[in-house]
């Protein structure tokens with residue numbers, strides 16, 4: 020059996036509102052994502068997609084139920100253990116690339132190494148190999164601010180993959196790109212995830228991009244259903 024990378028078990032998330040009211044962003048959500056599987060998450064605005072990603076990354080905690088990363092219940096970990104589990108186990112890709120504009124392409128990919136430590140020479144070699152894989156080997160020394168949007172997102176993909184995370188989470192990774200560029204970036208993301216054997220969960224509003232995943236799930240008012 021393939022090892023489970025991410026598991027949601029009957030997860031409910033409520034946010035408190037003013038005057039004692041609450042909003043139920045996720046309602047009894049269960050999902051298993053094994054290694055190497057690509058899952059697309061779709062749903063209307065406010066249906067709970069970002070909440071799902073935040074819980075999967077251990078950035079926020081469920082009100083009820085359990086979120087397991089590599090078999091470890093994130094709710095049972097200390098803050099420090101959870102931070103380490105996220106740092107070593109999860110790569111994040113966002114709609115806006117969050118690159119440091121004055122740093123070079125190579126240094127942007129190495130930011131997680133500069134923050135989290137590790138064998139810098141080995142990580143530098145890996146960063147170079149990842150950048151070559153996405154077609155940017157000629158741009159290593161260029162400041163990130165000189166790149167196009169599609170190139171910036173390719174750099175962000177390499178940064179997310181630097182520490183060989185078992186889980187990649189992407190929140191509308193092509194939402195800021197035109198359709199053709201978005202397709203190229205999404206194919207790169209899926210290709211890299213498959214090559215690395217990483218599980219991937221990505222949020223998209225595009226039917227075409229969702230169709231590239233191994234499976235698609237829809238959130239509807241906090242309920243998860245197979246699309």
Ligand SMILES: Nc1ncnc2c1ncn2[C@@H]1O[C@H](COP(=O)(O)OP(=O)(O)OP(=O)(O)O)[C@@H](O)[C@H]1O
Nearest residue numbers: 034035042044062063064065066067068069070071
């Ligand atoms: N920190 C918060 N405090 C209170 N309510 C929140 C909070 N975060 C999200 N919500 C509410 O939870 C519900 C789900 O929000 P979420 O951001 O997960 O939706 P989404 O599907 O990602 O939406 P979008 O596509 O617009 O980004 C919404 O009703 C939202 O208003």
